[in-house]
Amino acid sequence: MSESDELGGKGRFYxxxxxxxxxxxxxxxxxxxxxxxxxxxxxxxxPFHLDDEKAKGTLFAGLAASGWHTAAxxxxxxxxxxxxxxxxxxxxxxxxxxxxxxxPGDTLQVESExxxxxxxxxxxxxxxxxxxxxxxxxxxxVVQSLTSKLIVPRRPx
Amino acid sequence: MSESDELGGKGRFYxxxxxxxxxxxxxxxxxxxxxxxxxxxxxxxxPFHLDDEKAKGTLFAGLAASGWHTAAxxxxxxxxxxxxxxxxxxxxxxxxxxxxxxxPGDTLQVESExxxxxxxxxxxxxxxxxxxxxxxxxxxxVVQSLTSKLIVPRRPx
Numbered sequence: 001m002s003e004s005d006e007l008g009g010k011g012r013f014y015x016x017x018x019x020x021x022x023x024x025x026x027x028x029x030x031x032x033x034x035x036x037x038x039x040x041x042x043x044x045x046x047p048f049h050l051d052d053e054k055a056k057g058t059l060f061a062g063l064a065a066s067g068w069h070t071a072a073x074x075x076x077x078x079x080x081x082x083x084x085x086x087x088x089x090x091x092x093x094x095x096x097x098x099x100x101x102x103x104p105g106d107t108l109q110v111e112s113e114x115x116x117x118x119x120x121x122x123x124x125x126x127x128x129x130x131x132x133x134x135x136x137x138x139x140x141x142v143v144q145s146l147t148s149k150l151i152v153p154r155r156p157x
Numbered sequence: 158m159s160e161s162d163e164l165g166g167k168g169r170f171y172x173x174x175x176x177x178x179x180x181x182x183x184x185x186x187x188x189x190x191x192x193x194x195x196x197x198x199x200x201x202x203x204p205f206h207l208d209d210e211k212a213k214g215t216l217f218a219g220l221a222a223s224g225w226h227t228a229a230x231x232x233x234x235x236x237x238x239x240x241x242x243x244x245x246x247x248x249x250x251x252x253x254x255x256x257x258x259x260x261p262g263d264t265l266q267v268e269s270e271x272x273x274x275x276x277x278x279x280x281x282x283x284x285x286x287x288x289x290x291x292x293x294x295x296x297x298x299v300v301q302s303l304t305s306k307l308i309v310p311r312r313p314x
Contacts, residue, residue: 097250
């Protein structure tokens, strides 16, 4: 972890630095069948995530990534290149939807937009930012929509 | 995968077999620091998920699992022992919250309850079940609440 990657380091956003409508875009990640099957083998062992042939006869009509895999890749992209918040990306929860399957060979990229900023009344050192993060594939289709409530520190002093 | 584990196999629930209020309970999973750091290294590389010492100075006040790791373990428990749906567990999305951190040494278990059952109007072969799945630790604290919309096939014929 380099110095600039430390939480609270230079270039990171405190709650006070965010504005509604501000957007952040990540780098891209290419997912392949091997990654899809490895994640599924560990966390979501179902035929449509594990086996190309068996996946054909399911609702997915072919191999597709676990939604939790798409969520995990989205998180990695946001942590590394997408959402440089002071204190890190710390979610209390949110709403998630997978309108399209993530497929082998897809190139994923995440765009986040600040929807709401609410300083805490009881805790003057922090607040909540509501952020919508859309994960798109190379055809610009949304494979995941995530609206998260994130805990973000206030700028000290 | 044994014959009884095949999607649509014996003992699996079609939409028609579900009833509002029906509950399903999984086996347990013990999470440790090694698992927490391995998942975080791959998908959520932040100090509070990676480093015991650095985690002390953060909002988590100690090492905690990525919320997406808790979600992934929850999924594995449901797929293997918790929610035997015909067609598998196939989510269109849902709401997720992490009211308490998942800690090293926690024993996790998931209880799911059927909240709503809605046959599709346009697709007579399927419907949507809304399922609330609470993941609890050994102190009976809820570490994750997930309300999912699942696509469930109708009983054929």
